[in-house]
Amino acid sequence: MLKYISAISIILVLVGCQQDTEMPxxxxxxxxxDNWFVTIEYNMEGTEYVERPSITxxxxxDINSAWLDIxxxxxxxxTRNHIQLxxxxxxxxxxxxxxxxxxKPPVSIKHLVIKWEQNGEELTxxxxxxxxEIE
Numbered sequence: 001m002l003k004y005i006s007a008i009s010i011i012l013v014l015v016g017c018q019q020d021t022e023m024p025x026x027x028x029x030x031x032x033x034d035n036w037f038v039t040i041e042y043n044m045e046g047t048e049y050v051e052r053p054s055i056t057x058x059x060x061x062d063i064n065s066a067w068l069d070i071x072x073x074x075x076x077x078x079t080r081n082h083i084q085l086x087x088x089x090x091x092x093x094x095x096x097x098x099x100x101x102x103x104k105p106p107v108s109i110k111h112l113v114i115k116w117e118q119n120g121e122e123l124t125x126x127x128x129x130x131x132x133e134i135e
Contacts, residue, residue, distance in 0.1 A: 029129040031112050031129035038114075040053045051099065054096045065117070068112060070109060
């Protein structure tokens, strides 16, 4: 009988500890370079965050397309975005990307890799985002 009471007590303590660690409902991250401005918003849905990235080309000269890879720590697969909107890119408009990858907490980005072609040359930048806001 004492075994059963001990086992139930341990289970209740473990369940109680899991419920005490409340995660933020929203996290906002940002990264900037000479050519790019990237914002990634994470909203909690159930037990995972759903990413909502956006990108703005702030460089010169004009480009036709770009690729944004969001690389996570802990072996999480990369979120890859291919942006083929030359008018929006070259007018320096913020472009909300269509990917909606789910990420288990805690959110930990290793870095962002942005590739684009400029005057026939492929360019690559790697930037590390910072956390702006946590709600």
